[in-house]
Amino acid sequence: MEKLSSKKFIVILGLLAGLVAIVLSAYGNPKNMAICVACFIRDMSGAMRLHNTAVVQYFRPEIVGIVLGAFFISVVNKEYKVTKLTESSTLLIRFIGGIVMIIGALIFLGCSTRMVLRMAGGDLSAYIGFIGLILGVSTGMIFLKNGYSLGEKENINKTIGYVFPIVLLILFIISITTTIFAVSQNGPGSMHAPIIISLICGIVFGIVAQITRMCFTGSIRNFIFFKNIEMIFPIFVMFLVVLMYNVFTNQFVLASYGPIAHAQNLWNIIGLYIVGLSGTLLGGCPLRQVVLASQGSIDSVFTVIGMFIGAAIAHNFKLVSSAAAKATETNPAVLGGPNINGKIAAIICILILLFIGYLGCRQGNKNVNKK
Amino acid sequence: MSTKNNKIIITFNTISQAMKMEKILKRNKIPGKLAPIPREISAGCGISWISNINFKNYIINIIEEHEIFIENIYEI
Numbered sequence: 001m002e003k004l005s006s007k008k009f010i011v012i013l014g015l016l017a018g019l020v021a022i023v024l025s026a027y028g029n030p031k032n033m034a035i036c037v038a039c040f041i042r043d044m045s046g047a048m049r050l051h052n053t054a055v056v057q058y059f060r061p062e063i064v065g066i067v068l069g070a071f072f073i074s075v076v077n078k079e080y081k082v083t084k085l086t087e088s089s090t091l092l093i094r095f096i097g098g099i100v101m102i103i104g105a106l107i108f109l110g111c112s113t114r115m116v117l118r119m120a121g122g123d124l125s126a127y128i129g130f131i132g133l134i135l136g137v138s139t140g141m142i143f144l145k146n147g148y149s150l151g152e153k154e155n156i157n158k159t160i161g162y163v164f165p166i167v168l169l170i171l172f173i174i175s176i177t178t179t180i181f182a183v184s185q186n187g188p189g190s191m192h193a194p195i196i197i198s199l200i201c202g203i204v205f206g207i208v209a210q211i212t213r214m215c216f217t218g219s220i221r222n223f224i225f226f227k228n229i230e231m232i233f234p235i236f237v238m239f240l241v242v243l244m245y246n247v248f249t250n251q252f253v254l255a256s257y258g259p260i261a262h263a264q265n266l267w268n269i270i271g272l273y274i275v276g277l278s279g280t281l282l283g284g285c286p287l288r289q290v291v292l293a294s295q296g297s298i299d300s301v302f303t304v305i306g307m308f309i310g311a312a313i314a315h316n317f318k319l320v321s322s323a324a325a326k327a328t329e330t331n332p333a334v335l336g337g338p339n340i341n342g343k344i345a346a347i348i349c350i351l352i353l354l355f356i357g358y359l360g361c362r363q364g365n366k367n368v369n370k371k
Numbered sequence: 372m373s374t375k376n377n378k379i380i381i382t383f384n385t386i387s388q389a390m391k392m393e394k395i396l397k398r399n400k401i402p403g404k405l406a407p408i409p410r411e412i413s414a415g416c417g418i419s420w421i422s423n424i425n426f427k428n429y430i431i432n433i434i435e436e437h438e439i440f441i442e443n444i445y446e447i
Contacts, residue, residue, distance in 0.1 A: 077414070079413075079414035081414075141386075144385070144386040144387065145386060146387060147385055147388075148385065149385040210414070213415075215416055218416045222407060225386070226406065228406055228407060230407055288416070292415075295414060364384075364385050364387070367384070
């Protein structure tokens with residue numbers, strides 16, 4: 001156990017996370033999107049035809065790998081523990097929180113993991129969006145400091161926790177052995193590393209993420225709250241590794257926006273504000289939710305299901321930002337960013353999260369008074 | 372080799388209770404700090420108070436006297 005938390009080991013794991021991102025990008029994943037939990041869940045949602053945006057439909061093996069890797073290592077380390085909040089009604093909050101979290105991410109065009117990879121690629125819109133993530137976490141901390149809690153957790157039957165990884169594995173097998181699932185022929189959904197490389201990289205990333213407790217919102221929370229950099233460390237190492245690779249291979253391009261991104265910076269800030277606030281209220285960023293779900297948190301399973309549904313909602317109701325594009329000979333420049341649907345949805349998402357924060361404070365203070 | 376526990380870890384369900392405890396313990400000059408829950412206790416991302424085990428009785432008295440709502444107490 002001590003070895004798991006030693007600084008040297010954490011650096012090695014951060015290095016490994018960075019290498020995974022490099023390998024996936026080199027083998028075909030979209031630029032600056034080597035690992036993006038939000039985008040990949042969105043692609044998987046499309047593959048399962050929950051939405052029909054043709055350019056983003058592919059059952060990403062990386063997510064399956066993250067789940068299997070996190071599940072496996074949590075069992076090996078005896079950290080696999082199936083829990084749920086005692087108040088079952090909070091599962092609805094977790095589900096809605098997942099929907100809101102991914103809508104925010106798709107307005108920014110990436111989760112907090114992709115934000116770091118975009119930053120390592122020189123994408124200035126990601127640096128600006130990072131401000132939103134910090135503001136979102138800071139807002140969440142106001143609720144935390146005022147007693148926010150969704151209740152106590154209870155241990156439940158271990159076998160229930162197997163459902164999530166098993167179902168995902170079955171869906172993955174269906175995706176590679178049948179033609180039932182949709183597969184993009186163009187666009188980001190058509191850009192992917194070979195299946196086996198994606199799966200192995202995902203497994204490695206899942207193991208790393210579980211051991212390091214990698215969480216982009218939790219790490220900011222801990223730094224703001226008590227100046228603790230333990231959780232920031234592996235993320236920073238991953239960023240450095242990818243940054244150095246990009247610089248040495250001339251792929252670092254300082255630009256107002258990178259590939260599959262936009263420079264409507266107010267909405268980049270708002271999108272990641274939603275991710276930061278929801279991550280703080282739900283106990284983890286999108287990546288952390290997937291890892292927690294894999295190691296037995298039934299609450300996080302509901303959040304991840306919410307993310308799948310939220311991705312479908314986002315595309316079906318055109319809430320997703322479009323990527324910016326420079327003018328070409330045949331096409332005019334595209335500003336990118338969210339349209340009016342997306343902007344209204346973003347405001348509604350923030351209001352929902354503030355309401356969840358209020359409910360959580362009421363719940364938390366009620367529990368304290370009861371004791 | 373001796374494996375005597377030398378730390379007391381208090382875990383919380385809410386950050387507000389963790390902050391309340393920190394404030395009271397600092398006022399009573401009891402050394403320690405808030406930190407992520409050690410891996411030895413949990414793989415989750417909760418908050419804990421960590422002190423030297425010599426202060427165990429003082430800390431438990433303060434928890435009872437001020438009705439601080441905690442999740443659990445560990446010694447590692």
